[in-house]
Amino acid sequence: MGSLQKIILISAGDPASIASEITIKAIQYLLVDNHLKTIVISNPNLIENAKTLVKSNIALNVIEDLKNFSDFKNNCLNLIPLNIPHEVILGKPNYQNSSFVINSIQSCVNILNSSIASAMVTNPINKNIMHKAGFNFDGHTDYLESVSVLKKKAIMMLVTKELRTVPLTIHVPLKKVPLLITKDLILNTIKTIINEFNLYFGINKPRILITGLNPHAGENGDIGLEENEIIIPAILEAKKNLNCSLIGPVSADSAFAPSFRKQYDVAICMYHDQALIPIKTIDFHNGVNVTLGIDFIRTSPDHGTGFDIAGKNIANPESLIASIKLAYEMSLFKENGL
Structure with missing residues (x-):
């Protein structure tokens, strides 16, 4: 892959949230950038339902090569599929699906550490719902610190232009x-x-x-x-x-x-x-949450799960778009010194 081309992994977030909706909106917006290649780690049915919600005809392409992503296709939503244990009703979170949420985040980390992927972007999760399932962390920042190997001083940084x-x-x-x-x-x-x-x-x-x-x-x-x-x-x-x-x-x-x-x-x-x-x-809509002090690049939208607007096709993807762009820019500096 060319030095300006970077693979960015995107986690699923809470399945009952606005995450799948903003993911499709963001990826469609970013299709014009051939250097920035996104791969979503989520459930195919979630993505198909979100496509219907936002009236998108973007094709899904399932990724099987988890190291070099040789089967990546341009102008598609490239997906690494995960199973989800229980029915999803938008706006009604179910703590029993927390294993899916954690699996998506951990899969991002594992694949990032063993592939040519450059960064990960995490969709929003709800800490209260996760805690009900035994998730013993305050959020993404300290969880990612726990799975980081070499660097263990995670700090949260918020970024706008x-x-x-x-x-x-x-x-x-x-x-x-x-x-x-x-x-x-x-x-x-x-x-x-x-x-x-x-x-x-x-x-x-x-x-x-x-x-x-x-x-x-x-x-x-x-x-x-x-x-x-x-x-x-x-x-x-x-x-x-x-x-x-x-x-x-x-x-x-x-x-x-x-x-x-x-x-x-x-x-x-x-x-x-x-x-x-x-x-x-x-800049309310374009804030980005960045985790510093860990082994890998991680960004996230600076907003929550939006359960109250999930399924209404009114969620704003700008913060997710900004998160993906910043993850790309950070990977350029890290890998190319640009």
Whole structure:
């Protein structure tokens, strides 16, 4: 396969969600790009039903060569088929189909590690439904960290064309955030960003902004001590020892102003909403979730399963399209240094 041609694997997501619908819409949109070759790991009936929903006549092509994909066909939806154990009703998730969801994600990882595929894109899953089936992870990020072999420091990064953010803590109650923020966590996150930005984005010395935890970044200790006791010491050590440019701690209420965003490549935020609100405010439909610090490239749409609109043919595929494009671009940097 030519150096600009990349195979991108796409997981099924929750079968009762909008995942199959947006997958077909995204693949049809991307057919014009002959360099970007997508392969979906899902159930054929799910895909056929979604084709009917969106009134698509795209042909399915079943892939059997799981190493070199020699049977890939252009202008088709290329599919690696999986069985699904129970009936699927769009909008009505069934925890008994969680094995199918996990199988699709794990198949992406296994095939990615043993083939010429370059990256994987995961469709949305519902953590609550998965937990009912015994899935003991908070989401894709920590699950993928558990199956990564060499690199085990997974961090979540949210990406739009205008902004990148990394939440230092993710799916935890706000009251636990101050207890989880440590100097080591900040330093390890900075180190992961430095390594991954060079590998995947061609940025050798990233400019990193770090927000404060408290209002006005603590105001010199008057509104909280975390900045003085944890965040600032971490920044000072990183400035001394690591290959990056650092700004902070910056009050989160001003960190994402247009003029400020020009000064950094990525912002490390203290908690989930601090990182997600600016991303979704700036570009709600095109946000991408990227997992850094693992062995392989993984991106995902920055939205949920959309059970409430599943089966209505109104789901927006833009975030999935952006995720596939970003996975492709990251693979170009990794494999070709472009």
